[in-house]
Amino acid sequence: MIMKKSWKNGAALLLTAMLGVSAAGCGTAPKPANNTPAAAPQAEQPAKTETKKEEKKLSGKLVVYSAGPKELAEGIQKGYEAKTGVKVEMFQGTTGKILARMEAEKANPVVDVVVLASLPSAQGLKKSGLTQEYKAAAGADKLIPEWSDPEGHFFGYSAxxxxxxxxxxxxxxxxxxxxxxxxxxxxxxxxxxxxxxxxxxxxxxxxxxxxxxxxxxxxxxxxxxxxxxxxxxxxxxxxxxxxxxxxxxxxxxxxxxxxxxxxxxxxxxxxxxxxxxISPRPAAILKSSANVDNAKAFIDYLLSDEAQKLVADTYLLPGRKDIKAKDRAGVDQIPQMKIDWAWMDTNGNxxxxxxxxxxx
The missing domain is CATH 3.40.190.10 (Periplasmic binding protein-like II)
Structure with missing residues (x-):
């Protein structure tokens, strides 16, 4: 008698399980998923941890060679350091002096970012394989496209x-x-x-x-x-x-x-x-940079609202289309020659x- 009762109980449990599977397959069971412990949020947790790693705090230094104006270069340096905590070592000079210094240091390069006053000079650095791309630069989509490299090797942040x-x-x-x-x-x-x-x-x-x-x-x-x-x-x-x-x-x-x-x-x-x-002033990250994360953050800062306002306050033309020039003729008010940037790069020397x- 006891065996008969156990068999009946086992059969009843098996039938119940089969009916449960059948109901789930037909979509007629309304609540099983809701009664399951919160597995989905736990599965998403690694993605949140990865995001935090990407947003880690910057530290260390950044070496920048920058064409003037002096007050703009110093303002950008101060703003970037305050925002990131990274110490900037800056050399200021004309585009010619910057390129000459880079040439003298080519066996042992130290610069991370160059800011020049000549678009063909930046094109030349790219052609020589000296720059690296940064396609995720924040604010790059707001720049005047003709002033920057479409592959992200340099950014015309002003002109x-x-x-x-x-x-x-x-x-x-x-x-x-x-x-x-x-x-x-x-x-x-x-x-x-x-x-x-x-x-x-x-x-x-x-x-x-x-x-x-x-x-x-x-x-x-x-x-x-x-x-x-x-x-x-x-x-x-x-x-x-x-x-x-x-x-x-x-x-x-x-x-x-x-x-x-x-x-x-x-x-x-x-x-x-x-x-x-109109002569764009491009900024580029060098392929030899030892501080790439800091260099990318510097490009992001150059293209930010804060830095672009500094550009306008210096009477330069801002690189972003949505930032107005200050007390001077804007891009649309300046008659421009038809020029060939590729020819200019090739024939500059x-x-x-x-x-x-x-x-x-």
Whole structure:
């Protein structure tokens, strides 16, 4: 009797289990999943732990070589250090000096990030295999696309435009076109920055030649015949115009002019209607960087609201489309030449040598 009762109980349990499976397969059992212990949240836990690892606090240092302006470079350094806790070791110089320093250190590179004042120079670094991509840069989707590398090897976080800068006390009727500077009235009164030292000056000269071809050298030869002086980098070319030792800078950098004007200096500028070059200022992470996470965070900071406001406050053109330029002409208000950045990159060295030889 006891065996019979046990058999009946076992059969009843088996039938119940089979009915349960059948009900689950037909979708008629409404609550079994809800009665199961919270397994799903536990399965998601590793993903949360991984996210925390990706957001780990940065530390250590970052070596940055940066083209000016000085107050912007220092402002960005201070803001980045405050945000990340990373110590920045910064060398400031012209694009030419930065590239020369990198060349001298190529056997033992130390720099993590370079900030240049010339787009072709950044293109050259990429072509030489010296940069690394960073496709996840925060804010990169808001940048003016023509100023940055589509593969994420450099980012045009700001820009300057080149124009005819003049002393307002000495020049009452400023020249309006590049060809006007060949007139006798400007003989011996004009400076031009050295493209071997100024990345933006190189951008202007190669940009002009990329559109004009060999005939573009005719204008530059006329400049030399009119005693135009080769005067160092941008600031060295501008200072004599501020003091009145010279009247004009050809291919002068606009943000320096706006800064000087805001301080009460007697300078102003003209963008020729025939067009000029807007020179992006790109930042790139070097492939040899020993501090890649810190370098990526630096690029993110350059493209942030905070840093882009610093850019605008320095009278540069912000790299982001949604940030307005401050008290100056914006990108859409500056007539631009048709230029070929690829040609400029390929021919930059040859143009520099020929130009400096011409102006000796």
């Amino acid at each position: 300057s435009a080149l124009g005819i800068v003049y002393n307002t006390k000495l020049v009452t009727s400023p020249p309006k076109e590049w060809t006007d500077l060949t007139k006798p009235e400007w003989k011996g009164k004009v400076n031009i920055p050295d493209p071997a030292l100024s990345g933006s000056a190189l951008d202007f000269i190669t940009g002009y030649l990329s559109g004009k071809g060999d005939s573009g050298w005719d204008l530059l030869k006329q400049y030399k015949q009119n005693d135009m002086a080769l005067a160092g980098a941008n600031q060295e070319a501008l200072d004599p115009v501020i003091t009145g030792a010279k009247s004009i800078v050809a291919a002068g950098v606009d943000y320096m002019t706006y800064q000087a004007k805001a301080k009460g200096e007697p300078v102003d500028m003209v963008y020729p209607a025939s067009g000029t070059v 040859d143009v520099t040598k020929k130009f400096t030889q011409l102006f000796k």
